[in-house]
Amino acid sequence: MSSSPLVQIRQTLADPGLQSAIYSSTGRLVEKRRQAISEGDPAEFERWREQAHQIKRHTLENLDYYLELLEKRLTARGVQVVWAKDGGEVADFILRLAREKNARLIVKSKSMTTEEINLTERLEEAGIEAVETDLGEYIVQLAGERPSHIVAPALHKTRYQIGDLFHERLGVERETVPEKQTLIARRTLREKFLAADIGITGANFLVAEAGLAVVVENEGNARLSSSLPRVHIVIAGIEKVIPRTADLAIFLKLLGRSATGQPLTVYTSLLGGPRRPGETDGPEEVHLVLLDNGRTRVLADRAKRQSLYCIRCGACLNHCPVYRKIGGHSYPWVYSGPIGAIITPQFHGILEQGWLPYASSLCGACAEVCPVKIDIPQILLDLRWETVKAKVREDTNRLERWAFGVWAWVMCRPRIYELASLMSSAITTSEGDGWLKSVPALFNLGPIRNWLSQRDLPPPPAKTFRQLWRERAGGGAR
Amino acid sequence: MSRDFILHRVRTAVGRRAAQAPAAPPEVELRVPELPLERRIAMFSAALEKLGGSTLVAASAEEARASAGRLLAGRRAVASNVPLLAELGLTALEGVQSGFSTALELRQALERADVGMTGADYALADTGSLVLLSSAFEPRLISLLPPIHLAVVSRDRLLTNLDELVKVLPDPAALTSALVIITGPSRTADIEQILVRGVHGPREVHVLLV
Numbered sequence: 001m002s003s004s005p006l007v008q009i010r011q012t013l014a015d016p017g018l019q020s021a022i023y024s025s026t027g028r029l030v031e032k033r034r035q036a037i038s039e040g041d042p043a044e045f046e047r048w049r050e051q052a053h054q055i056k057r058h059t060l061e062n063l064d065y066y067l068e069l070l071e072k073r074l075t076a077r078g079v080q081v082v083w084a085k086d087g088g089e090v091a092d093f094i095l096r097l098a099r100e101k102n103a104r105l106i107v108k109s110k111s112m113t114t115e116e117i118n119l120t121e122r123l124e125e126a127g128i129e130a131v132e133t134d135l136g137e138y139i140v141q142l143a144g145e146r147p148s149h150i151v152a153p154a155l156h157k158t159r160y161q162i163g164d165l166f167h168e169r170l171g172v173e174r175e176t177v178p179e180k181q182t183l184i185a186r187r188t189l190r191e192k193f194l195a196a197d198i199g200i201t202g203a204n205f206l207v208a209e210a211g212l213a214v215v216v217e218n219e220g221n222a223r224l225s226s227s228l229p230r231v232h233i234v235i236a237g238i239e240k241v242i243p244r245t246a247d248l249a250i251f252l253k254l255l256g257r258s259a260t261g262q263p264l265t266v267y268t269s270l271l272g273g274p275r276r277p278g279e280t281d282g283p284e285e286v287h288l289v290l291l292d293n294g295r296t297r298v299l300a301d302r303a304k305r306q307s308l309y310c311i312r313c314g315a316c317l318n319h320c321p322v323y324r325k326i327g328g329h330s331y332p333w334v335y336s337g338p339i340g341a342i343i344t345p346q347f348h349g350i351l352e353q354g355w356l357p358y359a360s361s362l363c364g365a366c367a368e369v370c371p372v373k374i375d376i377p378q379i380l381l382d383l384r385w386e387t388v389k390a391k392v393r394e395d396t397n398r399l400e401r402w403a404f405g406v407w408a409w410v411m412c413r414p415r416i417y418e419l420a421s422l423m424s425s426a427i428t429t430s431e432g433d434g435w436l437k438s439v440p441a442l443f444n445l446g447p448i449r450n451w452l453s454q455r456d457l458p459p460p461p462a463k464t465f466r467q468l469w470r471e472r473a474g475g476g477a478r
Numbered sequence: 479m480s481r482d483f484i485l486h487r488v489r490t491a492v493g494r495r496a497a498q499a500p501a502a503p504p505e506v507e508l509r510v511p512e513l514p515l516e517r518r519i520a521m522f523s524a525a526l527e528k529l530g531g532s533t534l535v536a537a538s539a540e541e542a543r544a545s546a547g548r549l550l551a552g553r554r555a556v557a558s559n560v561p562l563l564a565e566l567g568l569t570a571l572e573g574v575q576s577g578f579s580t581a582l583e584l585r586q587a588l589e590r591a592d593v594g595m596t597g598a599d600y601a602l603a604d605t606g607s608l609v610l611l612s613s614a615f616e617p618r619l620i621s622l623l624p625p626i627h628l629a630v631v632s633r634d635r636l637l638t639n640l641d642e643l644v645k646v647l648p649d650p651a652a653l654t655s656a657l658v659i660i661t662g663p664s665r666t667a668d669i670e671q672i673l674v675r676g677v678h679g680p681r682e683v684h685v686l687l688v
């Protein structure tokens with residue numbers, strides 16, 4: 001997580017080039033979506049949204065069942081299913097596999113789930129070359145940055161900056177025409193694909209009943225990653241499961257339209273396992289890693305569980321007046337915009353980035369466009385409420401800690417303890433009608449009054465235990 | 479073990495017992511309008527054209543050879559081993575290589591080829607999509623590595639839409655290790671949301687309906 005969001009926000013707002021890059025790109029995405037929906041039947045689109053919401057809800061309410069079913073189906077077709085609690089376990093698994101296969105080069109296709117666990121960095125630290133192959137991701141990786149949008153990772157960059165970047169990092173002529181830049185990337189990356197030992201992709205959906213990993217893309221890099229290398233690893237969050245192949249008919253239509261205004265994205269791969277006897281290509285081994293990394297914690301919260309319905313279409317980012325000003329890099333985690341604002345606090349703890357739920361005017365644009373109908377504004381409100389509660393709890397705790405600190409200090413020092421108990425007897429015995437609350441004004445001050453509003457104690461007796469002891473023992477002790 | 483740990487956490491979170499059967503999932507409403515073949519062909523070619531692809535319709539094997547021949551015109555092509563291509567005489571056209579049975583040979587030929595020629599198990603009229611099931615006859619890479627993809631589809635395989643496809647194939651993995659739905663040429667808009675075709679896959683897609 002980056003440290004100071006405010007600095008980044010100020011920088012973004014003060015940079016006119018960046019402002020126009022973000023604003024115009026998100027604007028084009030908004031327009032493409034609107035067009036795609038109005039060309040079809042908008043009422044039907046609404047029906048799909050409602051169905052998608054219900055399917056996600058049903059699946060998550062029975063998630064253990066569908067995960068086990070998926071595992072059973074995939075295992076029967078020769079896929080190894082691996083479960084990972086967090087990014088560390090994913091990296092451990094891949095590194096072990098890479099060592100076993102003597103793998104040096106891994107090609108990766110765009111996946112937010114792997115971004116979430118910093119997989120590329122983890123692999124590179126272990127000495128394995130891991131190349132991002134989606135054009136936008138490749139640009140971002142060359143620049144040493146992180147994606148600023150969940151669908152268009154390099155949305156914050158202009159083609160002139162990309163021309164400079166390619167020139168510096170790849171030693172090619174400075175090219176500013178996107179078509180030529182794309183060709184440069186195609187050539188460079190084709191070499192990598194042909195030499196790669198392992199291909200890693202995410203999955204947009206996992207179909208439990210049919211045992212499928214479904215990958216959606218426009219460029220063809222995910223197809224290459226899952227066809228060329230001998231080993232293919234799919235990494236997906238546990239919330240990606242849907243029950244049946246038929247559900248795809250709803251989700252694929254929603255995803256393409258919401259993300260980029262396409263009725264269907266260019267390539268939709270339904271992957272069912274390693275190559276079969278007689279086939280001349282395709283991976284010899286397929287592994288599916290099912291990642292938790294905080295998802296089960298979100299799942300346990302009934303009201304906010306719907307945050308896990310997200311299909312990462314990016315529509316809420318494009319339509320968000322806040323995202324469109326501050327851009328993706330101002331958000332502390334890889335998930336930005338409204339969806340980032342609701343899942344970051346749930347994954348990382350409510351006080352970690354307490355400002356996030358407030359980074360919204362609650363205009364409701366996100367909920368209006370969300371293809372799975374996540375009630376983002378309501379969740380933002382719930383999170384604000386929880387933030388306040390957590391802060392109050394933290395402040396109270398601080399005071400209590402201080403008070404008990406003083407108490408402990410006193411208790412360790414007999415002389416001071418004696419003095420303190422004498423003092424408390426002296427000031428409370430005057431009216432003693434039973435309970436501490438009703439006595440001296442001293443106790444009715446500030447935090448003490450707050451504390452006593454829920455609690456009460458009998459007043460201290462007129463004589464302390466030590467005084468009585470001394471009297472009985474005839475003043476002998478000490 | 480992480481598996482049991484995660485499953486336990488999931489069950490606790492949603493309040494379920496192990497092996498408890500869930501209620502039936504909500505119905506999905508699939509809609510497949512009845513459209514005559516001519517109408518579906520018109521829809522298909524309009525949709526594909528919008529994506530930057532083209533559709534050729536051939537009434538006979540001869541017409542198919544003529545259309546494909548014009549498209550190939552001196553280019554190097556690699557064809558898959560689906561029977562349809564050979565039956566139509568397309569694998570015998572000039573410049574076409576086929577019959578590869580090892581990964582290495584196929585890959586090397588594809589690296590040099592301008593055109594990849596494949597069949598398609600289905601096509602979807604309303605989105606202009608091709609549906610390819612990988613098999614011993616139909617490798618994944620022919621429709622992916624060369625810059626031009628020519629797919630030959632028999633017109634009785636032209637379905638109306640995606641809804642019909644999932645009805646026809648509820649369990650694709652029973653038939654193939656990989657099914658791909660191809661909707662137009664490979665593309666990106668990652669640089670300033672400007673459309674560019676032919677990123678990692680082919681920049682041209684042509685469909686020959688026979």
Ligand code: SF4
Binds near residue numbers: 374
């Ligand atoms: S929250 Fe909804 S609109 Fe936002 S990315 Fe997820 S699915 Fe798309």
